Amino acid sequence: MTTMTVDSNTSPQSSQEATQPVADISSNGLDSSRDYRQTVGKIEVANTKMSMRDVNVSYGDKQAVFGVDLDIAKNEVIAMIGPSGCGKSTFLRCMNRMNDTIEGCVVSGSLKLDDQDIYDPKLDVVPLRARVGMVFQKPNPFPKSIYDNVAYGPQIHGLANSKVELDEIVENSLRKAGLWNEAKDRLDQPGTGLSGGQQQRLCIARTIAVSPEVILMDEPCSALDPIATARIEELIDELSANFTIAIVTHSMQQAARVSHRTAYFHLGYLVEIGDTDDIFTNPKHRLTEDYITGRFG
Amino acid sequence: MSRSTIDIVNRNLAKRYAKEKRFRLFGLVSILAGLAALCFLMVTIVSTGWGAFTQSYIQLTLDLDPEVLSISDPQDDDQWSYANYTGVIKKSLRERFPDVTSRRDKKRLYRIVSPGAGYQVNQLMQDRSLLGQTVTVWLPADDDVDSVIKGHIDRSLPENERRVSDKKLSLIDELVNSGQLKRKFNNIFFTAGDSSEPEQAGIKGAMLGSFFTLIVALLLSFPIGVAAAIYLEEFAPKNAWTDFIEVNINNLAAVPSIVFGLLGLAVFLNWFGLPRSVPLVGGIVLTLMTLPTIIISSRVALKSVPPSIREAALGLGASKMQTIFDHVLPLALPGMLTGGIIGMAQALGETAPLLMIGMVAFIVDIPGSFTDPATVLPVQIFLWSDSPERAFVERTSGAIMVLLMFLILMNSIAVLLRKRFERRW
Known part of the structure; x- marks a missing residue:
């Protein structure tokens, strides 16, 4: 059996997952007749926004993601769940090439955004990341004012032609992120002075200020309390009207609440994909069932 | 089970705290040793160096006589730069101590003012209108005089073992008594460059x-x-x-x-x-x-x-x-x-x-x-x-x-x- 662990030295960003070794699945007495290396469920969707085929990711000589095929539809919320170290965050970070910053990380396969190859060597990552934004696990506002946090993206991309326009973008983004009422009187105060949940909403506002087409969320609520989490989940629901959202989460309730489709990852393989309702009520694969019923993971 | 655990913990507790105490003590001792060394250094430097910020000055009445200065033509810049500024000081000293007559004693008398004091007079006479007038100025004393004033020279020693002769000491005492020799803030130390004369040397x-x-x-x-x-x-x-x-x-x-x-x-x-x-x-x-x-x-x-x-x-x-x-x-x-x-x-x-x-x-x-x-x-x-x-x-x-x-x-x-x-x- 392969016991897959991501080398924490080569990938500091996914260290959270790497620190916990993955249980050897043979000890769980699982159904071996159905191999988890084959994805169960329909990966194709109508109205495709992003399309991934045979994606393999390795950090040095440790492979983290094995041959994952997945499509993401326009304006859908797709949740990726699975035990720690299953490669879901790594896979997510491929979608806007954030893995480029990790030394020794090699990605192969085809990843397409509107039929454009993301890993085309000629592709510039700067506009790609403007189209595919990202919200991280730990709220990471810049140590600048709330206004500057949101205005930074539009500024570097030149989205606003005047101060008035920029003010408008900032206000709209903060409104969409549900932070406007709390922040409008303290726009000039540091973003780091906000509470954890507010900081995460600020990060979401910062991301949507550049009007991306896809928003990747890497466990956005894992550092937040239940009330702040509920607020973010509501927000995800509202945002799905305008954006395509891929969210990695450890909380199955969260996946069930916010997503349209759910993908279950195991040891670097995509085990099952399907409508969220189906996955949680009628999982096809034994591993998925065990995971969502809390028998392991 | 829990009973015995707590017993073991309690038994070791004193040892653990003692260890901590010892460590703190070592830290404190090393900090104190460092502070003591620093204090010693500072006290030595400050106690020796303090004197450098004051300097003895002698008050003299200078007669800026063109003849003594050998300036015959006030328009001639060369004459100003080569004027005999020290001559004015010497003349003033002779007038202050009229009873010093022998050639040897006069030489000693001149040595109570810094040999570089002519420079101070030169600086003073940048204002050329002073030519021919009489001014009262404070000029830096020689470093030996300064040492006497600061108490660095032991008067109880026999004259031949001392840097400063009895004659010079009496001159110094007379000037001190008449209030014409005083310690003042050492401007020169902060406004001059290096010099072979300590009283003229600055940083x-x-x-x-x-x-x-x-x-x-x-x-x-x-x-x-x-x-x-x-x-x-x-x-x-x-x-x-x-x-x-x-x-x-x-x-x-x-x-x-x-x-x-x-x-x-x-x-x-x-x-x-x-x-x-x-x-x-x-x-x-x-x-x-x-x-x-x-x-x-x-x-x-x-x-x-x-x-x-x-x-x-x-x-x-x-x-x-x-x-x-x-x-x-x-x-x-x-x-x-x-x-x-x-x-x-x-x-x-x-x-x-x-x-x-x-x-x-x-x-x-x-x-x-x-x-x-x-x-x-x-x-x-x-x-x-x-x-x-x-x-x-x-x-x-x-x-x-x-x-x-x-x-x-x-x-x-x-x-x-x-x-x-x-x-x-």
């Missing part, structure tokens, strides 16, 4: 030399050091080459500073033909010396910026350059500045490399630019500490005090900067 030349040298060192080492750190930390690929460079930079930080002086001598003076003893070359040599310090501290400052900030900027679509200059650098700058200031403080106290490039010369003129021959504070201290005169001993300590003041000032600024810009995220 202004050395301070300006240090200033010019440090300016050159700062302007060169900070930008180069920060740029090198940014490149190595953010852009350079991590491979054998960069490892090799890193090892070498760390190595350079530990190279004895005299080696940098030899390098400066060989490269800048002998090869490039830059002038000797000038702050420009001194600054370049000190740049070589402080660069490793600045590069290392800047890299540490860059490393300490959390990766989440970089990710946030990159995730928004900022280019690498924008990420570094908009977000990483502002956060790392306080640490870089601290490193820079500490490097500069190191450079301010450096002597050895400057000896090799000729900044150890006896330079009376106060430097006015980067290419004027100059010396620096620590070298001045080194030069004075070699002089036998009692008055130079106290000036040495006085100069050390000034140097320490500057060092304390710079290091305090470094601490303040760190406190002021420290951010939590």
Whole structure:
């Protein structure tokens, strides 16, 4: 059996997952007749926004993601769940090439955004990341004012032609992120002075200020309390009207609440994909069932 | 079960606390030892150096007679520059002590005023309208007189074992009694360059030399050091080459500073033909010396910026350059500045490399630019500490005090900067 662990030295960003070794699945007495290396469920969707085929990711000589095929539809919320170290965050970070910053990380396969190859060597990552934004696990506002946090993206991309326009973008983004009422009187105060949940909403506002087409969320609520989490989940629901959202989460309730489709990852393989309702009520694969019923993971 | 666990814990508790107590005690003892050594150093320096900030002055009534000055034509600038200013002082001294008549005694009398006092009269007579008038001025006393006033000369010794004769002592006493010999704040110490006469010697030349040298060192080492750190930390690929460079930079930080002086001598003076003893070359040599310090501290400052900030900027679509200059650098700058200031403080106290490039010369003129021959504070201290005169001993300590003041000032600024810009995220 392969016991897959991501080398924490080569990938500091996914260290959270790497620190916990993955249980050897043979000890769980699982159904071996159905191999988890084959994805169960329909990966194709109508109205495709992003399309991934045979994606393999390795950090040095440790492979983290094995041959994952997945499509993401326009304006859908797709949740990726699975035990720690299953490669879901790594896979997510491929979608806007954030893995480029990790030394020794090699990605192969085809990843397409509107039929454009993301890993085309000629592709510039700067506009790609403007189209595919990202919200991280730990709220990471810049140590600048709330206004500057949101205005930074539009500024570097030149989205606003005047101060008035920029003010408008900032206000709209903060409104969409549900932070406007709390922040409008303290726009000039540091973003780091906000509470954890507010900081995460600020990060979401910062991301949507550049009007991306896809928003990747890497466990956005894992550092937040239940009330702040509920607020973010509501927000995800509202945002799905305008954006395509891929969210990695450890909380199955969260996946069930916010997503349209759910993908279950195991040891670097995509085990099952399907409508969220189906996955949680009628999982096809034994591993998925065990995971969502809390028998392991 | 829990009963026995708590018993074991309790049994070991005293031992654990004793260990902690012992450790604290050791720490306290070492801190106290350090403080005691520092106090001893400060007390020695301050007690010897304090005298350098005061100087004995003699009040004289000068008759600025054109005849004595040998200025026949007040329009002739040459006559002004070669005028006999000391003659005026001698005449005034003779008039003050009319009963000193023998040639030998007169010579002794003249020696109670600094031999360089003519310069002070010259300065005074920059105002040419004073010619022919009578003025009352305070002129610096000779260093022997100064030593008597400061009590450094033991009067109880027999005359032939003493530096100052009985005759001179009586002259001094008479002047003190008439209120014409007083200790005053030593302006000269802060406004003059070096001199072979201690009472005419000052640290202004050395301070300006240090200033010019440090300016050159700062302007060169900070930008180069920060740029090198940014490149190595953010852009350079991590491979054998960069490892090799890193090892070498760390190595350079530990190279004895005299080696940098030899390098400066060989490269800048002998090869490039830059002038000797000038702050420009001194600054370049000190740049070589402080660069490793600045590069290392800047890299540490860059490393300490959390990766989440970089990710946030990159995730928004900022280019690498924008990420570094908009977000990483502002956060790392306080640490870089601290490193820079500490490097500069190191450079301010450096002597050895400057000896090799000729900044150890006896330079009376106060430097006015980067290419004027100059010396620096620590070298001045080194030069004075070699002089036998009692008055130079106290000036040495006085100069050390000034140097320490500057060092304390710079290091305090470094601490303040760190406190002021420290951010939590």
